[in-house]
Amino acid sequence: MNILIVDDNQTNVMLLKHLVMRLGDCRPATFLASPEALAWADENQADIVLVDNMMPDLDGAEFIRRFRKRAGNQDVPIVMITTADAKDIRLQALDAGATDFLGKPVDPSEFTARLRNLLSLRRHQNEARDRAVWLTGTVEQATRDVVAREEELILRLSRAAEFRDPETGNHIRRMAHYSRLIAEGLGLAPEEVTHIHRAAPMHDIGKIGVPDHILCKPGRLDPDEMAIMHGHPRIGWEILKSSDSALIAMGADIALTHHEKWDGTGYPDRLAGTAIPLPGRIVAVADVFDALISVRPYKLAWSVERARSLLAEQAGRHFDPACVDAMFAVWDRVLEIRERFKDEVPHDHSAV
CATH class of the missing domain: 1.10.3210.10 (Hypothetical protein af1432)
Structure with missing residues (x-):
């Protein structure tokens, strides 16, 4: 699972990366600048996003807004990390598309519990998406088979007239x-x-x-x-x-x-x-x-x-x-x- 971490503070990034690695079966992608993280998201699929609110180029809410506009990112769980009393900021983040919040300083136990729940949600999303793709492919193949049989019948009817x-x-x-x-x-x-x-x-x-x-x-x-x-x-x-x-x-x-x-x-x-x-x-x-x-x-x-x-x-x-x-x-x-x-x-x- 690809975990995108965006925070302009190197110490915070290292801590979040360490906590993510402890979850197992996760690959952290870390960025100190939000524009670079968006560029990465254009070429890669994030499964969960961890984003700080206070950043110099794009703040957390604007980052989330732009991330959501990119194809394939509408259902990705996004966790904003901010101070516990920042109610206005959290409302802005929710309006932009945030899924959940973590308070600063990050509590490792809370982080692990929340991330495991979100990882489970994301896996179910991926399974549903893959099944939808499989069903679409199956229906398309069945449709092609029907069309092929129909064309065969037409050709056989036409050949009957030829004789x-x-x-x-x-x-x-x-x-x-x-x-x-x-x-x-x-x-x-x-x-x-x-x-x-x-x-x-x-x-x-x-x-x-x-x-x-x-x-x-x-x-x-x-x-x-x-x-x-x-x-x-x-x-x-x-x-x-x-x-x-x-x-x-x-x-x-x-x-x-x-x-x-x-x-x-x-x-x-x-x-x-x-x-x-x-x-x-x-x-x-x-x-x-x-x-x-x-x-x-x-x-x-x-x-x-x-x-x-x-x-x-x-x-x-x-x-x-x-x-x-x-x-x-x-x-x-x-x-x-x-x-x-x-x-x-x-x-x-x-x-x-």
Whole structure:
């Protein structure tokens, strides 16, 4: 236990140090000048403070006041040593934050009894603090475990859709990273950016409910088939809705709204402008861009330049212009993501 002793009288310091050493398991730190003691307290944690009242630089009450303002010192027991009849001084010290008093001259028996009581108090404080830290760490770890399991479930759901969808797993990774870039560019809070990045892969989970002959058809869908395909946002919503998880709830909104258009001509609900949830507007840009530059059963891959031109052309019509601008502002990073998560099976259509 660190016992901070502050007194401008060398004889008093030596006496207090001697009494502290007799207590056992205590390490005295002695100072004749109160500013030096405060500097020590900035770098070390005192467990008990013994401070004289009459000192030239800072008196005892002012020392206590300044000591209490430093982080971690609010609960440290402080004993002021003063004359027994100094009532006004003791009131000032109590107001500054003193815990107890010892009269001059110091009685060794009283000193030992008071210090042992304060040491016991301090040990209980330290045990409570350490337990609080342990509990905080345990709760944080449990929270991380829950989040990790939640993310695993989301990835497994997304992979389940992949097995039926001709789109590749790398498409999901790319569009999730593009979504993150756009969210960052829009200035969203870090937690929301992370949620969008993690929820974006759920955008097409509703394709689980679309028949294979439509989902994998090489060529244009007829009107009836298109109507069935247009139902996949609602299926995704039904799968993910009503979750207590903020992440899955965001995934439900994305699944339902990522095919809505800024001008109100999208589906399934023909929402327009800011009536479309922002995560849906973000994912719409990321998803369409990557779909354009990727091979599908019904089309060849577009060049990056052609896909970028379409995004620019459709800003304010299909897409939220702010989302398109946010993506264009970090175009180098977009290209890095495209390169990092290239499809495993190369194709020769990228120049189309």
